[in-house]
Amino acid sequence: MSSANKNLSEFQTIELPEIQHKKFAILVSEWNVEVTNALYSGAYETLLKHGAQEKNIITQTVPGSFELTLGAQKMAQKPEVDAVICLGCVIQGETKHFDFICHAVAQGITDVSIKFNKPVIFGVLTPNTQEQAMDRAGGKHGNKGDEAAITAIKMLAF
Numbered sequence: 001m002s003s004a005n006k007n008l009s010e011f012q013t014i015e016l017p018e019i020q021h022k023k024f025a026i027l028v029s030e031w032n033v034e035v036t037n038a039l040y041s042g043a044y045e046t047l048l049k050h051g052a053q054e055k056n057i058i059t060q061t062v063p064g065s066f067e068l069t070l071g072a073q074k075m076a077q078k079p080e081v082d083a084v085i086c087l088g089c090v091i092q093g094e095t096k097h098f099d100f101i102c103h104a105v106a107q108g109i110t111d112v113s114i115k116f117n118k119p120v121i122f123g124v125l126t127p128n129t130q131e132q133a134m135d136r137a138g139g140k141h142g143n144k145g146d147e148a149a150i151t152a153i154k155m156l157a158f
Helices: 033-049 065-076 097-116 130-136 146-156
Strands: 026-031 057-062 082-089 121-123 137-139
Touching: 026 033, 026 065, 026 097, 033 057, 033 130, 033 137, 033 146, 057 065, 065 097, 065 121, 082 097, 082 146, 097 121, 097 130, 097 137, 121 146, 130 137
Parallel strands: 026 057, 026 082, 082 121
Antiparallel strands: none
16 A cells, blocks of 8 residues: 555445454564554554454564564464464665565565465565654554554455
């Protein structure tokens, strides 16, 4: 979804499935914690707003975005978990580290989703700057955590 001049938290909430009895795991990277905490708040509050019960939301931190894949696998393999939301932030630097991490995380999260046949949501920001990250973690472009939670809810309708 393009975010140019757009608030990412503006989404259609038509025909969302009932989630009162669904269990969600939210994985949050500790790297770029100011950003990831804001993403987490958005995701958590959005789940509650749409009917999830607090007791059915599992929160787990991982050291960095690269570790989201293993964390997602550990959560997705639990039969009681219906959807996994992965939240992280990798900010472009001066080396190719950014490219390798972003590719590995995107592919890893996709692989986990397919392996366990359940929604595993990529809520990882890949901005060029800290300012761009904050714009997408509750700033002028909304909160990608909100969007990740709505995506998880919508995918449970399949």
